[in-house]
Amino acid sequence: MSDILTITLNPAYDxxxxxxxxxxxxxxxxxxxxxxxxGGGVNVSRAISRLGGVSTAFVxxxxxxxxxxxxxxxxxxxxxxxxxxxGNTRQSLAVIETSTRQQYRxxxxxxxxxxxxxxxxxxxxxxxxxRGRIVVMSGSLPPGVPADIASTVNKLAVExxxxxxxxxxxxxxxxxxxxxxxxxxxxxxxxxxxxxxSGRTFTSPAELADYGLELVRGGVxxxxxxxxxxxxxxGVSATERFFCRPPKLETLSAIGAGxxxxxxxxxxxxxxxxxxDAVRHGVAAAGSAVLTPATELCSKATxxxxxxxxxxEEI
Numbered sequence: 001m002s003d004i005l006t007i008t009l010n011p012a013y014d015x016x017x018x019x020x021x022x023x024x025x026x027x028x029x030x031x032x033x034x035x036x037x038x039g040g041g042v043n044v045s046r047a048i049s050r051l052g053g054v055s056t057a058f059v060x061x062x063x064x065x066x067x068x069x070x071x072x073x074x075x076x077x078x079x080x081x082x083x084x085x086x087g088n089t090r091q092s093l094a095v096i097e098t099s100t101r102q103q104y105r106x107x108x109x110x111x112x113x114x115x116x117x118x119x120x121x122x123x124x125x126x127x128x129x130x131r132g133r134i135v136v137m138s139g140s141l142p143p144g145v146p147a148d149i150a151s152t153v154n155k156l157a158v159e160x161x162x163x164x165x166x167x168x169x170x171x172x173x174x175x176x177x178x179x180x181x182x183x184x185x186x187x188x189x190x191x192x193x194x195x196x197x198s199g200r201t202f203t204s205p206a207e208l209a210d211y212g213l214e215l216v217r218g219g220v221x222x223x224x225x226x227x228x229x230x231x232x233x234x235g236v237s238a239t240e241r242f243f244c245r246p247p248k249l250e251t252l253s254a255i256g257a258g259x260x261x262x263x264x265x266x267x268x269x270x271x272x273x274x275x276x277d278a279v280r281h282g283v284a285a286a287g288s289a290v291l292t293p294a295t296e297l298c299s300k301a302t303x304x305x306x307x308x309x310x311x312x313e314e315i
Contacts, residue, residue, distance in 0.1 A: 003054070003132070003133060003134060003270045004045075004048060004053065004054070004055040004056070004133070004134045004135075004136065004266050004267065004270050005055065005056050005057075005058060005128050005129070005133055005134070005135045005136070005162075006041035006042065006044045006045045006048075006055055006056070006057045006058065006135075006136045006137075006138065007041050007058045007125070007135065007136065007137040007138070007153070008039040008040060008041030008042045008057065008058070008059045008060065008138065008139055009060050009121070009139070009141055009142055009145060009149075010039060010060070010090065010110040010139055010140045010141055010142045011037065011038065011039030011041075011042050011059055011060065011061065011069060011089055011090070011110075011139070012038040012039050012089070012090050012091060012092040012107065012108075012110075013035070013037070013038070013065045013068060013069050013072075013089055013090070013091045013092070014035065014036040014037070014038035014091075014092050014094065015033050015034075015035055015091065015092065015093050015094070016033060016034050016036070016093070016094040016095075016096075017030040017031050017032070017033040017034070017093075017094075017095055017096075018030065018031045018095065018096040018097070018098050019031070019095060019096075019097060019098065020097070020098055020099050021097060021099050022095065022097045022104060030095070035068075035072060036072065037069050037072040037073050037076070038092060039059075039138075039139045040138030040139025040140070040167060040168070040259060040262075041057060041058070041059070041136060041137065041138045041139055042057055042059060042073075043138075043256055043259035043260075043263075043297060044136050044138050044167075044259050044262050044263045044266065045057040045076070045078045045263075046076055046078075046259075046263075046297055047256070047259055047260045047262075047263030047264070047285065047289075047297045047298050048078070048263045048266065048267055049076065049077040049078055050297055050298055050299065050300060051263060051264055051267055051285060051298065051300050051303065052300055053263075053267040053270075054078065055078050055079075055266075056078065056079040056080070056081055056128070057073070057078055057079070057080050057081065058081045058083065058125060058128055059073070059080060059081070059082055059083065060082075060083045060084075060085045060121065060142070061082055061083070061084065061085065061089050062084060062085035062086055062087050062088060062089055062111060063087055063088030063089060063111075064088060065088045065089040065090070065091060066085075066088065066089040069089050070082065081128060083120075083121055083124050083125075085111065085113070085117060085142075086111060086114075086117065087110075087111025087112065088111060089110070089111075090107075090108045090109060090110040090111070091108050092105070092106060092107045092108060093105075093106040094106075109142075109143055110140075110142035110143065111142060111143070112142070112143045112144045113142045113143065113144035113145050114144060115144075117144075118144070118145055118146065118149065122152065122153070122156065125153065125156070126156060126160070129156055129157045129160040129161075129162045130160065130161070130162065131160065131161030131162070132161060132162070133161075133162045133163075134162070134163055134165065134185075134266050134269055134270045135153075135157050135162045135163065135164045135165065136164075136165045136167070136262060136263075136266050137150055137153055137164060137165070137166050137167070137168070138165075138166075138167040138168065138259065138262060139167075139168065140168065140169060140170065140172070141168070141171075141172050147171040147172050147174070147175040148172075148175040148176075148179075149172070150164075150166050150168060150172060150175070150176050150179075150184075151175065151176065151179045151180065154166070154179070154182065154184055155182065158182045163185035163186075163269075164184050164185050164186075165184070165185055165186040165187075165188070165262065165265070165266055165269075166184050166186070166187050166188070166221075167187075167188040167189075167258065167259075167262050169189075169193060173189060173193055173196070173197055174196070174197055176220070177197045177198075177215065177220060178220075179219075179220045179221070181219050182219075183216075183219050183220060183221050183222050184220065184221040184222070185221070185222055185223065186221060186222065186223040186224070186225060186265070186269075186275075187215065187220065187221035187223070187224055187225075188224075188225045188226070188227070188258075188261075188262060188265075189224075189225075189226055189227075190226065190227040190228070190229070190258070191208060191226065191227065191228050191229070194208060194211055194226060198211060205228065205231075205232065205234050205243040205313075205315055206315050208226045208228065208234045209226075209234050209236050209241040209243075209315045211226075212224035212226055212234060212236035212241075213236055213238075213241065216236060216237060216238050217238070222237065222238070223235070223236065223237045223275050224236040224237075225261075225265065225279055225282065227258070227261070227286075230246070230248075230249070230290075231245070232244050232245035232246060232283065233261070233279055233282065233283050233286075234315070235275055235276060235279040237275055240275070240276065241314070241315040242276055242279075242312055242313065242314055242315055243312070243313045243314075243315055244279050244280050244282075244283045244310050244311070244312050244313075245283075245310065245311045245312075245313065246283050246284070246286075246287045246306065246309070246310055247287070247306065247309040247310070249287050249290055249291060249306075250291070256289045256292075256296065256297040256298070257286040257287075257289040257290050258286065259289075259297065260282075260285040260286050260288065260289040260297050260298035260303075261282035261283065261285055261286040261289075262282065263285060263297075263298070264278070264281040264282040264284070264285035264286075264298070264303065265278040265279060265281065265282040267281070268281050268282075276312065280307060280310050280312060281303070281307060283306075283310050284303045284304070284306040284307035284310055285298040285303045286298070287302075287303070287306040287310075288302035288303040288305075288306055
């Protein structure tokens with residue numbers, strides 16, 4: 001059994017293509033598409049494989065798109081624990097406008113979950129929350145799933161001796177920031193998400209670190225990782241505050257950067273590395289991901305090269 005489990009409740013069958021110009025009205029003749037299994041946790045497992053690690057992906061799949069999704073997973077180098085759901089797995093579309101190099105990203109909603117399905121998922125998940133395991137819950141939630149489901153999963157994980165890393169957004173992140181405990185092992189968000197949750201504006205790493213420390217002291221999470229995009233990433237715990245600054249890189253596609261960061265962090269933590277080392281590797285992995293087109297993820301060789309250029313500063 002692998003030391004890392006990823007959880008994806010709202011996976012997406014990712015379609016990516018390009019077209020000269022995006023204009024309303026006429027048919028747009030696109031380039032041949034590429035297809036990838038997507039969604040936060042799945043992308044984390046894919047990135048872990050590319051970084052040389054091993055994980056198991058707990059994935060909720062259903063319908064014809066779910067079957068196509070699973071066929072794509074067969075080509076990946078990790079174990080899959082499938083949870084069968086009602087309805088079709090959602091799809092997403094990413095289009096690069098080649099005349100401007102801008103990227104357009106369209107996300108369809110997932111199928112509605114009923115309370116009985118959520119309860120069945122938690123029961124199915126329980127056996128995978130084994131002692132000593134790093135668990136990464138990443139991505140959006142399907143309609144119908146309670147916004148505070150991450151706190152429920154975290155409580156199960158703590159009871160069974162696992163440690164939960166959470167990377168989510170929207171109402172689920174707002175609920176996570178009010179987590180009544182036990183604390184998440186690690187909570188990841190970016191500056192814009194921190195603004196959405198807190199109602200404040202953050203203009204510096206120090207301001208973001210101050211907010212992260214508030215969440216740590218409030219028992220929300222033991223550690224915070226807070227990204228400021230290409231500028232760098234803040235790491236916060238009860239005992240340290242630091243900022244990891246990457247080298248300047250040309251972005252081809254932002255898709256997968258956050259998932260690559262979380263993958264590297266989870267992999268380093270599963271091997272007993274410090275938060276500081278884990279975040280440095282996460283910044284390097286995210287940097288390697290933005291250098292790849294469409295929905296491609298990080299490259300270990302490129303991440304290793306970038307790692308030596310990441311500068312860590314005390315806050």
